Every structure is written in C-alpha cells, then in structure tokens.
Amino acid sequence: MSSTAQPRFYAARLAGTTVFDPIGDAVATVRDVVVVPQTRTSARAVGFVVEVSAKRRVFLPITRVTSISPGQVISTGVLNVRRFEKRRGELLVIGDLLDRVVTLTDGSGEATVLDIALDQNRHRDWMVSRLHLRRRRGGGSLSRLVSRGETLTVELYQVNGLYGTQAEQSAHLLAASYQDLNPADLAEIIQELETKRRIELAGELADERLADVLEELPEDIRVEVVTGLDAKRAADILDAMDPDDAADLVQELPEAVASELLDLMEPEEAEDVRRLLAYDEYTAGGMMTTEPLIVAPETPVAHCLAMISREAVHAALASTVHVCRSPLETPTGRLLGIVHFQQLLRERPDRAVGEIIDQDKVAVPPSAPLSTVTREMATYNLVSIPVIDEDGRLLGAVTVDDVLDHVLPDDWREQDEPRPTTGQIDLSEIARATARDAAEEG
Structure with a gap:
C-alpha cells in the first residue's frame, strides 16, 4: 500500500500475501486480482483469487475485504469454497x-x-x-x-x-455506462430493453450488482432474465441475493428450473431458501431474512459497530444487533434481546453488548400475518423486528423494506408516478392493508 493519503496497492507485489480473518487467523493466500474493464482507460477490481487448503483457488469478493496493506489482507472471514472460474468480461491482472x-x-x-x-x-x-x-x-x-x-x-x-481492441471491449462498455446508477434506476433501463439486450447486459454485471437489480425488477422480467442465463450463473446470482429475496424469485420460476437452481446453489444458501419457501408469503416467516446481525452477549460494542459499518450490510439490517446464545447462525440459540444502532453509539467501545439489551423484547412468530408484523413495528417504532420460534430461538428478521414490498401493489414498479419530493413515505397503503387483514382475522 502506498504511504500517500490515497490507498494503493500493486497487484504483483500483493501476490503471495496472507489473507486473515477478523480475529487474526490466516485463511488464504492472494494469487491474483480480478478486474472488470469499465471503459477503454479504466477497470474496477471485483475481488481476489485466493488459495485455500489443498491448493484450491476460490474467489474472495472485494466487498468482503476490510483492509489491504503490505504483508496482509484482512477479510470478513467468510469464504465461498467453490472453485474459482473466470466469468465473461473479467480479467486477471497477473494472469x-x-x-x-x-x-x-x-x-x-x-x-x-x-x-x-x-x-x-x-x-x-x-x-x-x-x-x-x-x-x-x-x-x-x-x-x-x-x-x-x-x-x-x-x-x-x-x-x-x-x-485489447475496442471491439473486444464493446460488450463491457454498455454495462460500464450504467456503473454509477443505483439498482432501481438500472432496473428501469433494463425494463425498456429488448429481451436479447437484457440478457447481454445481465451477463456483464457482477453477481452482487445483478442480484441487487433483480430485486428491483417486475416478476415477469426477472424471471425472463434468470431463465436466460446459464444455469450455473443463475445459481450464483441466487447465492448473492438475500435469502428472502432469493426465495421470492425461486417461487416465481417454473418448478423444474427452480429445482435445478436450488441443486446448483451453495448448500447453506439453498438450505436457507428452502426453509423460507416453507412459509406463506404474507407471514413473518415468508418475509424475513435469515441473515440478520447476530452476536453473543459478551461481544464488545466496538465489534458490533464494526459489523454495522460494513458496506454490504443493508441499512435496515444495520439498525439492529440481535443478541443470542450460541449457535450464532439461524436458527440460533435463545434470543436474549436486541440493541439498536443509536444505543451502541452511546456506549463505551469495550462494554459487553449483553449489558445494554433493550428490555422491551418485541418479536413475532413465523406464522404472524402481515397485519401483526406491521402493527408491532409501528407500535414500537422498529425498522426491523425479530422472528422467533416457540423455543425463543431467532429464525430471522423482517425489515421495513420487506413489509413495503408486500404491502404495495404487485405492479408498483411498473407504475409511472412521480417520486415524492418531500422525502416522506405515504403510509396510507400500509394502513389500509393492516385494517383489511385485521378485519379478516376478526
């Protein structure tokens, strides 16, 4: 890394550097840097090829790297052990x-x-x-x-x-011209393209980028895009999506396609999706994500803040840390409570998070209908709410964006309406849906 203010590293010098997890254990060795050309004079790094045990080379996304410096690369500790395969549009700096x-x-x-x-x-x-x-x-x-x-x-x-030549780069330049758009705006552009062009553009987007865009597309178009991709690539996209969004997409696919993609997904990711598919879509279990932020009670506040600060964590999930007994992956041990982001900011960095748990232990069962979830979140001013089983184990969390997706009309993404200029959300649809569901329950 350069000693100047701007962070810098040289690829050949970084080769052979050890990759450490957050607690200092060596987990891999850097072998190459994966880049995607953005224009004729620019390219963005999307990750590293790293070598784990038994000379196996796997992909470490750049979003899972927290620090790059001479002699060490520090990652979040999460590695997908699937063997690395270069995708279309990617280049290896060293190779x-x-x-x-x-x-x-x-x-x-x-x-x-x-x-x-x-x-x-x-x-x-x-x-x-x-x-x-x-x-x-x-x-x-x-x-x-x-x-x-x-x-x-x-x-x-x-x-x-x-x-290479401009002709060789032409396929990349279409995606490069949209690189600064947020996923929702890029989804609007994709809707206007012909089917063939949609698939070509999807093929040039990184897995995480395409996963974000698919979440913003209408049902028929995202099904069209996913079924137009190679099955292995489509499975990788599902791996990159949040489990609840992946489950929603799998439900929309033809049964044979859905079954094939689930078999091709990483086993742990596929297990989460299958678990969510068992719940009705308009219940807490059907809306929840199985990957909220989870810590043990002895975890220091500083570590919780570091987890929240990761760019890959969605804003709604970053609002709350769930304190649980081991195991710390859903379904966890017993949920002890939650701690809000603002509370963490007020505490000493070395204080154990278990000492500052919110005493109002608000949670819902996976069978809770949409109306119950919205009422609980509105009553307690929550951005997310835990979902627990009958034994008090954490199964996941429902976030406010999950609720909005289920409250708004199915075709809301296709409606051409002006965006609000006040920065406020019209909650009338939520109120009407809650009242309707409450009447049905009664």
Whole structure:
C-alpha cells in the first residue's frame, strides 16, 4: 500500500500475501486480482483469487475485504469454497495483463507491463490507475531516442491496448455506462430493453450488482432474465441475493428450473431458501431474512459497530444487533434481546453488548400475518423486528423494506408516478392493508 493519503496497492507485489480473518487467523493466500474493464482507460477490481487448503483457488469478493496493506489482507472471514472460474468480461491482472504489450501515447514506442497499481476512489472502489512498464527493444526512429529496456511508471491514460481492441471491449462498455446508477434506476433501463439486450447486459454485471437489480425488477422480467442465463450463473446470482429475496424469485420460476437452481446453489444458501419457501408469503416467516446481525452477549460494542459499518450490510439490517446464545447462525440459540444502532453509539467501545439489551423484547412468530408484523413495528417504532420460534430461538428478521414490498401493489414498479419530493413515505397503503387483514382475522 502506498504511504500517500490515497490507498494503493500493486497487484504483483500483493501476490503471495496472507489473507486473515477478523480475529487474526490466516485463511488464504492472494494469487491474483480480478478486474472488470469499465471503459477503454479504466477497470474496477471485483475481488481476489485466493488459495485455500489443498491448493484450491476460490474467489474472495472485494466487498468482503476490510483492509489491504503490505504483508496482509484482512477479510470478513467468510469464504465461498467453490472453485474459482473466470466469468465473461473479467480479467486477471497477473494472469492476463502482466507481460501484455502496450503502446505509449507519447509516441515513444511500446512497453511491456511489469506491474499494475490499483487506487481506492472516493466511492471505495479499487480502480486500475498506474502501470509499471519496461520499454521494448526495437521500434521506430522515435523509440531509438529513448533508453531501451528502461523501466517507468505511467498513468493509465498514457497507454493504449491494455485491455485489447475496442471491439473486444464493446460488450463491457454498455454495462460500464450504467456503473454509477443505483439498482432501481438500472432496473428501469433494463425494463425498456429488448429481451436479447437484457440478457447481454445481465451477463456483464457482477453477481452482487445483478442480484441487487433483480430485486428491483417486475416478476415477469426477472424471471425472463434468470431463465436466460446459464444455469450455473443463475445459481450464483441466487447465492448473492438475500435469502428472502432469493426465495421470492425461486417461487416465481417454473418448478423444474427452480429445482435445478436450488441443486446448483451453495448448500447453506439453498438450505436457507428452502426453509423460507416453507412459509406463506404474507407471514413473518415468508418475509424475513435469515441473515440478520447476530452476536453473543459478551461481544464488545466496538465489534458490533464494526459489523454495522460494513458496506454490504443493508441499512435496515444495520439498525439492529440481535443478541443470542450460541449457535450464532439461524436458527440460533435463545434470543436474549436486541440493541439498536443509536444505543451502541452511546456506549463505551469495550462494554459487553449483553449489558445494554433493550428490555422491551418485541418479536413475532413465523406464522404472524402481515397485519401483526406491521402493527408491532409501528407500535414500537422498529425498522426491523425479530422472528422467533416457540423455543425463543431467532429464525430471522423482517425489515421495513420487506413489509413495503408486500404491502404495495404487485405492479408498483411498473407504475409511472412521480417520486415524492418531500422525502416522506405515504403510509396510507400500509394502513389500509393492516385494517383489511385485521378485519379478516376478526
């Protein structure tokens, strides 16, 4: 990592670096950096190829890396042990780009790539920024005026040909032009494309990006996109989705397709989805996510805040930490209570979270209907609510966005209505739905 204010690492120098989990245990070794070209002069890192036991190489997403520095890479500790396979549109910095011949834009000839630097920008994305080169012998008259074989470091815009020809990059540029859009806006654009173009664009998006976009698409279009992908890629997308959203999508697929994709998913992810499919869609069990933030009572406040700060954690889930007895994966041991984000900010960093549990232990069973969930969340001003079984074990949590998805009309994403300018949400639909369900219960 560079000593300058802007975080930087060189790919070849990082190769062989040990990957540690948050508690300091070595879990893997870095072997390569995976990048996706964004334009002719830019590429974004999406993760690392790392080697675990038995010489097995797997993919570590960049979103699961919390620190990169000389001698160590620190990750969240979560590794998908599926063997790494390069996707269409991806390039390996060491495997594909090192030793590539590029042309210097100043007219001084060609050079060979020795190493590639990646800088972290203000959006916390790691982008290819500089090249360490060695000038090639031979060339035109101008190249003879410079020292052949010398090494130099240049900005990325000072060379041509790093990623190949423009024709080779054309498939990437469509996705690159939409890289700054949020998932909801990109979903609107995808709705306007023809089927073939939708599938092509989906094929160029990273798994996590496509998973977020699918959650924003109408049912018929997301089914079209998923069934248009290779089955293995589609299963990877389901792995990247939150379990509750993946379960909703699986329910919409033809039975044979759904069964095939569940078999291709990672066993733990598929188990969560199958568990959610057992509940009615409009109950707490059908709406919940099985991956809320869970800690043991002796966990210090500082560790809880670190969990919440991870970019991959959705805002609604980050609002609450669930304190449980072991095991700490759903279904957990007994739920002791919850601690809100604001409460954590008021406490000493070294204080055990079990000492500050909210005494109003509000939770619902998985069979609770939508009306009960909304009433409880409104009564206690909750952004999320725990779902527990008859033994008090945590099964998951329902968040406010899950409730809104089930309260709004099925075609709300396709309705062309102006967005609110006041920053407030119209809760009339929630009120009407709650009243309707309460009447049905009565």
